[in-house]
Amino acid sequence: MTADAAVKTVDTTRRAVPFDTANIPGPKMAKPMMPQVAGKMIAKAKRPLLIVGSEVHDKDVLERVITLGKTGIQIAAVGNAYKSLGDKGLDVHYINMHALSYYICDPEWQGLDGKGGYDLVTFLGITYYYASQAISALKHFSKTKVLSIDKYYHPNADMSFGNLKKDIFIAALDEIIAELQKE
Amino acid sequence: MTIKKGKFVIEGLENVQINIGKVIEEGVDGQIEGPTPKPEITSLRNWDYRILDRYNPVYTPTSDICDYCTYGKCDLTGNKEGACGIDLEGHTARQALMTSIMGAACHSAHGRHLLHYLIKRYGEDHPINVGPSNLKAPLTETIMGIQPETIGDFLPVLAYVEEQLTQLTAAANTGQEGSARDFESKALHAGMLDLLGMEVADIIQISCMGMPKAEEDTAMAEIGMGILDPTKPVVVCVGHNIAAPAYILDYMDENALFDKIEIAGLCCTAHDMTRYNKTAKIIGSMSKELKYIRSGIPDVLVTDEQCVRADILREASELHIPVIATNEKITYGLPDRSGDNVDDIVNDLASGKEKGVLMLDLEKVGELVPKLAMKVSPIRKAKGITALPDEGEFAKLVAKCTKCQQCTFDCPQGLPIADAMEAAANGDLSQLEVLHDKCVGCGRCDYSCPVKIPVLNVIEKGAQRVIREEKGKVRIGRGQIGDPEIREEGRNLVLGTTPGVIAIVGCGNYPDGTKDVHDVVEEMLKRSYIIISSGCAAMDIGMYKDDEGKTLYEKYPGRFIKGNLLNTGSCVSNAHIAATTIKVASIFAGRKTKGNWEEIADYVMNRIGAVGLAWGAYSQKAFAIATGCNRLGIPVVAGPHGTKYRRAFIGKPYKKDDWNVLDARDGSTVNVEPAPEHLMITAETFDEMMPLLAKLCIRPSDNSLGRAIKLTHYIELSEKYMNKMPDDWHVYVRSEADLPVAKREHLLKTLETEHGWKIDWDRKKIIAGPMRKVDVSFQPTNVPRLCKEVSK
Ligand code: SF4
Ligand code: SF4
Numbered sequence: 001m002t003a004d005a006a007v008k009t010v011d012t013t014r015r016a017v018p019f020d021t022a023n024i025p026g027p028k029m030a031k032p033m034m035p036q037v038a039g040k041m042i043a044k045a046k047r048p049l050l051i052v053g054s055e056v057h058d059k060d061v062l063e064r065v066i067t068l069g070k071t072g073i074q075i076a077a078v079g080n081a082y083k084s085l086g087d088k089g090l091d092v093h094y095i096n097m098h099a100l101s102y103y104i105c106d107p108e109w110q111g112l113d114g115k116g117g118y119d120l121v122t123f124l125g126i127t128y129y130y131a132s133q134a135i136s137a138l139k140h141f142s143k144t145k146v147l148s149i150d151k152y153y154h155p156n157a158d159m160s161f162g163n164l165k166k167d168i169f170i171a172a173l174d175e176i177i178a179e180l181q182k183e
Numbered sequence: 184m185t186i187k188k189g190k191f192v193i194e195g196l197e198n199v200q201i202n203i204g205k206v207i208e209e210g211v212d213g214q215i216e217g218p219t220p221k222p223e224i225t226s227l228r229n230w231d232y233r234i235l236d237r238y239n240p241v242y243t244p245t246s247d248i249c250d251y252c253t254y255g256k257c258d259l260t261g262n263k264e265g266a267c268g269i270d271l272e273g274h275t276a277r278q279a280l281m282t283s284i285m286g287a288a289c290h291s292a293h294g295r296h297l298l299h300y301l302i303k304r305y306g307e308d309h310p311i312n313v314g315p316s317n318l319k320a321p322l323t324e325t326i327m328g329i330q331p332e333t334i335g336d337f338l339p340v341l342a343y344v345e346e347q348l349t350q351l352t353a354a355a356n357t358g359q360e361g362s363a364r365d366f367e368s369k370a371l372h373a374g375m376l377d378l379l380g381m382e383v384a385d386i387i388q389i390s391c392m393g394m395p396k397a398e399e400d401t402a403m404a405e406i407g408m409g410i411l412d413p414t415k416p417v418v419v420c421v422g423h424n425i426a427a428p429a430y431i432l433d434y435m436d437e438n439a440l441f442d443k444i445e446i447a448g449l450c451c452t453a454h455d456m457t458r459y460n461k462t463a464k465i466i467g468s469m470s471k472e473l474k475y476i477r478s479g480i481p482d483v484l485v486t487d488e489q490c491v492r493a494d495i496l497r498e499a500s501e502l503h504i505p506v507i508a509t510n511e512k513i514t515y516g517l518p519d520r521s522g523d524n525v526d527d528i529v530n531d532l533a534s535g536k537e538k539g540v541l542m543l544d545l546e547k548v549g550e551l552v553p554k555l556a557m558k559v560s561p562i563r564k565a566k567g568i569t570a571l572p573d574e575g576e577f578a579k580l581v582a583k584c585t586k587c588q589q590c591t592f593d594c595p596q597g598l599p600i601a602d603a604m605e606a607a608a609n610g611d612l613s614q615l616e617v618l619h620d621k622c623v624g625c626g627r628c629d630y631s632c633p634v635k636i637p638v639l640n641v642i643e644k645g646a647q648r649v650i651r652e653e654k655g656k657v658r659i660g661r662g663q664i665g666d667p668e669i670r671e672e673g674r675n676l677v678l679g680t681t682p683g684v685i686a687i688v689g690c691g692n693y694p695d696g697t698k699d700v701h702d703v704v705e706e707m708l709k710r711s712y713i714i715i716s717s718g719c720a721a722m723d724i725g726m727y728k729d730d731e732g733k734t735l736y737e738k739y740p741g742r743f744i745k746g747n748l749l750n751t752g753s754c755v756s757n758a759h760i761a762a763t764t765i766k767v768a769s770i771f772a773g774r775k776t777k778g779n780w781e782e783i784a785d786y787v788m789n790r791i792g793a794v795g796l797a798w799g800a801y802s803q804k805a806f807a808i809a810t811g812c813n814r815l816g817i818p819v820v821a822g823p824h825g826t827k828y829r830r831a832f833i834g835k836p837y838k839k840d841d842w843n844v845l846d847a848r849d850g851s852t853v854n855v856e857p858a859p860e861h862l863m864i865t866a867e868t869f870d871e872m873m874p875l876l877a878k879l880c881i882r883p884s885d886n887s888l889g890r891a892i893k894l895t896h897y898i899e900l901s902e903k904y905m906n907k908m909p910d911d912w913h914v915y916v917r918s919e920a921d922l923p924v925a926k927r928e929h930l931l932k933t934l935e936t937e938h939g940w941k942i943d944w945d946r947k948k949i950i951a952g953p954m955r956k957v958d959v960s961f962q963p964t965n966v967p968r969l970c971k972e973v974s975k
Contacts, residue, residue, distance in 0.1 A: 019592060019597075020592065020593075020595070020597070020610050021591075021592050021593050021631075023245075025244070025245070025246055025247045026246060026247030026248045026258060026259075026260055027247070027258050027260065028246075028247065028258075028260045028261075032747065049914065053867055054867050054868045054870075054871075078865070078867060078870045078871075079866070079867030079868045079870075079871050080870035080871050080904070080905060082905050082906065082907055083870065083905060083906045086906055086907050088861065089908075094905065094907065096866065096875070096909065097866045097867060098241065098243075098826060098831055098833065098862065098864050098866075098961055099833050101240075101241070101243070101863070102239070102241040102831075102833050102835075102839075106835070107802060108838070109835075109837065115431065119438075123528065126695065126867070127597075127823055127867055127868075128597055128827070129597075129823065129824070129827065129865050130593070130823040130826055130865075132246070133243040133826035133827060133829075134246070136241060136242065136243045137241065137243045137248075137263070138245060139260070140242070140247070140259075140260065140262050140271050141242065141272070153923070162591075176403075
C-alpha cells in the first residue's frame with residue numbers, strides 16, 4: 001500500500017454504538033471518527049503509540065499494521081501480537097496491556113523505549129472487551145488522548161470508528177496509511 | 184484443679200446449674216504466637232499498605248456513573264467526585280470491597296449452613312480429621328490464633344468472620360469510607376476472611392462426611408456431558424453444598440438404586456458428591472448448566488446454593504423437569520413443602536401441579552428425589568422432551584439466519600455465530616462444534632436474534648457428535664496437603680528447584696474455550712511445576728484425552744511433588760491451596776503461625792513461588808479468593824474477562840525503589856529484582872499467559888539452581904508462545920550461576936553485547952552488570968519489625 005495508490009474514502013462513523021450491546025459506560029462516549037481525521041491526529045502527535053493486540057494475525061489486518069509501523073510509529077504489541085510483528089523490522093515492543101494501560105497514566109513512566117510518555121495512543125486489533133477495559137483506565141485516569149481505529153466502536157475512547165464490516169475496516173486502515181505517508 | 188467441659192450442680196445449691204463450655208487451655212498449643220489474632224479491620228493495615236505501595240490498584244471501571252444512593256446518579260467520568268464526595272477511584276475501590284464481601288459471605292454462609300447441619304448431626308465435639316497433619320487448620324491458626332480440635336471449635340471462627348463482614352459492609356455505605364487505598368485494605372481483609380470461611384466449610388465436611396483426607400491417590404470420577412445414560416432416570420444436583428445431595432446418595436445407597444438411577448452434579452456440588460460417594464458423576468462447570476438442561480436429559484433438578492442460574496426454574500419447567508430447591512438462599516418463589524408427606528409431593532410434581540418445591544428437610548430430600556426421578560422419568564422419556572431441534576428443524580433454523588450479527592454483539596465472547604450458521608446450512612457442522620467449546624452457555628444470544636433462532640440450542644444440536652464424546656476423568660478431591668508431603672517438598676519450593684506451584688482455579692468463563700485450561704496444565708506438568716487445582720477448573724482439566732484415551736489425571740500422579748497434578752476438591756477446597764503456603768512457612772521454615780498473618784504472608788511473598796491462574800473467573804467468589812491470596816502474598820493471573828472485575832494490583836518494574844526489601848539479618852535495604860512482579864493481573868491470550876505464569880513464580884529468595892530453573896522455563900515459554908526472548912530476563916540474573924545451563928554461553932554473550940555487562944570470558948563469569956549478588960543466606964522481608972537490627 002503506498003500513498004500513490006488510489007484510496008477510496010469510506011464512512012467509519014456509522015453504527016457508532018458499543019460493540020457489546022450493554023457496554024454503555026456513561027454520558028461521555030467516543031466521538032465517531034473518519035479515517036482521515038485519525039490519520040491526521042496520529043501524524044500530528046508528538047509521541048504517538050499504536051497498541052496492537054491478538055486480533056492482528058488476520059492477513060489483511062497484519063499487512064496494514066506492518067505498513068503503519070513502517071511509517072515510523074512505535075508499536076506496543078499486546079496479548080500475543082508480537083508473534084506476527086516481532087520479525088518485521090518495526091519499532092515494536094511486547095507489553096501486557098493491563099499493565100500498559102496503567103503505566104500510560106503514570107507521568108513518571110518513560111515509555112517503552114525510555115524516551116518519555118505518549119500524548120496519543122491508538123488501539124487496533126484487540127479482543128473487544130479487553131481493550132474496552134484498558135481504554136476505560138485511560139479515559140478516567142490519564143491525560144493521554146485515545147483513538148480507536150479497530151473494527152469496533154469503543155465508547156471509552158476519545159474518538160472511535162463505528163462497528164465496521166471487514167472491507168470498510170481494511171479500507172479505513174488504508175486511508176490512515178495514506179494520510180501518514182503524506183506527512 | 185482441672186476444669187472440664189460439662190454441666191455441674193453445687194451441693195446445697197440444687198437450683199443452680201453451672202455450664203462450662205469450651206475450655207481454652209494455656210500452653211504451647213493454645214499460645215498466640217503473633218501480634219494479630221482475630222485481626223480487626225485495621226490490624227493488618229500496615230501490611231496492606233506495604234502491598235499497595237508496590238502493587239498499585241489499577242482501576243478499569245465498567246461504568247462511569249455511581250447510582251448507589253439517591254443523591255445520584257452521579258457522573259464520575261474523569262475521576263470526578265459525586266454528590267457524596269466520592270471520586271471514581273474511590274467508588275471503584277468500593278466496588279472491589281463489595282465484590283470481595285459478597286464472595287466471602289458466600290463461602291462463609293456455606294460454611295455456616297454446613298456447620299449448623301453437621302453439629303446437629305454429629306455434635307460439637309466431633310473431632311477434626313483432615314489426614315496426616317499437625318497443622319490441621321493453617322488459615323484458622325494464622326488468622327484466629329487458635330488450633331481447633333473439634334467442629335464446635337469453628338463456631339467462634341465463623342462468628343468472627345460474620346462480625347468482620349458486617350463491619351466491612353458498613354464501610355461501603357454512602358458517607359463512610361472515602362479513601363480508595365483504605366477500601367482496598369478492607370477488600371484485602373474481606374479476601375482473607377473468605378479464605379478462612381472456605382477452610383471452615385471444607386474441614387468440617389472432610390471431618391464429618393468421610394471425604395478423602397489428604398489422600399494423594401483418590402479414585403477417578405467420570406466427567407462430561409456424555410457420561411450419563413439418558414435411558415435411565417437422571418438426577419442432576421446443581422450448586423455447591425453437599426448437605427442435600429448427601430441424603431440423596433445415602434438413600435440411593437440404602438435402596439440399591441445406583442444401577443437404576445443416574446446421579447451427577449453440575450458445578451462444585453459435583454466435586455463434593457464424588458468426595459462423599461465415588462459412585463456419583465460430574466457433568467461439568469456452570470457453563471454446562473443451561474446446555475445440559477436444554478438437552479432435556481435431567482429428570483429432576485436439585486438446587487442448593489451458589490452458581491445456580493437464576494432462570495433455572497423457568498428453563499426446567501419448560502421441559503417439565505421438576506426443581507427441588509434445598510437451601511434458604513435460593514427459593515425461587517417455590518412453595519415450602521418441608522412439612523408435607525413425600526409421596527404427596529411426588530404426585531404433585533409428577534402430575535405437573537407444581538413446577539418445583541422448596542424442601543428444607545434434607546432427610547426428606549433424600550427420599551423425595553429418587554422417588555420423583557423414578558416416577559417422572561418414564562413420562563418424560565416417553566414424550567422425548569428436549570429443547571434441541573430435530574434434524575429437520577435444525578436445517579430450517581440455520582437456513583433462516585440473516586447474518587445480522589446481533590447475536591455476536593450480545594455474546595460475551597463475541598463468537599462468530601453467523602459464520603457457523605452459514606457453514607451448517609452447507610452441511611459443515613465443524614464450526615458449531617468449535618463454538619460449543621468456546622460458548623459459556625449464557626443464553627444471551629437467544630434473546631437477541633431478530634428472526635427468533637434459538638441460537639444456543641442450534642449450537643448444541645450441531646455439536647451433538649462432540650458432546651456424545653465428552654467423557655473424561657477427574658481425580659476425586661483429596662482435601663488438604665498433608666504435613667509429610669510438605670516436609671518432603673518444602674525445601675525445593677523455597678529454593679526454587681521445583682519451579683513453582685501453579686494453582687488452577689476459578690470458573691468456566693474462558694476467553695477461548697475450555698481446552699486452554701487443559702493445555703496450560705499439560706505444558707506446566709511436563710516442566711515439573713506442581714499443579715494444584717480445585718472447583719470448576721479442576722473439572723475442566725479432566726475433560727480431554729490424549730491419543731491413548733488418557734486424561735491428565737490418569738497420566739500424572741497426585742502427590743505434592745514436582746510434576747504432579749492435585750485436585751483439592753470443590754470451591755471451598757481452594758482454602759487448602761492457599762493454606763499450603765502457610766504449611767511450607769511453618770513446617771519447612773519453622774515460622775510461627777498463630778495470630779501471625781503478616782509474617783507468614785511476608786514469607787510467602789518473598790520465598791514461595793506459587794501463583795494462581797483463574798483463567799475463566801467470573802464470580803464474586805473468585806475475586807474474593809484472589810484478593811485473599813494477594814493478602815497472603817500469592818500473585819494471581821486472570822483471563823481477559825478479569826479486567827471486568829475493575830481492579831488489579833500491578834507492579835511497576837521501572838520504579839526501582841518499589842523493589843527495596845530488607846535483609847532480616849541486619850535490617851539493611853536491598854534493591855531486588857521485581858519478584859513477584861504483579862499481584863493481580865490479566866493476560867489477553869493463552870500465549871501471553873504462559874510465560875507470565877513462569878515469571879510470577881520467581882522470588883527474591885531463589886538460590887542459583889532454582890533461579891536457573893525458573894529462568895529456563897520463563898525464557899523457553901516466551902520463545903515457544905511469543906516467539907521472543909523476554910525483554911526483562913536479564914533483570915533476574917544475579918550471577919552466571921543463575922543462567923540456564925544449556926544456554927549459558929549464549930546468554931553471557933547477550934548480556935555483554937545487548938546489556939553492556941562485563942564478562943570474564945576465561946572464567947565465564949559475570950564481573951559487572953547485575954543489580955545484586957546471590958547471597959544464599961539472604962532473608963528478604965518487607966516487615967521492619969522482623970529484622971534483627973534495623974540498620975542506620
Ligand atoms: S450462549 Fe454461547 S453463543 Fe450464546 S451468547 Fe452466550 S456464550 Fe455466546
Ligand atoms: S442474530 Fe440470528 S439472524 Fe442474526 S446472525 Fe445471529 S443467528 Fe443469525
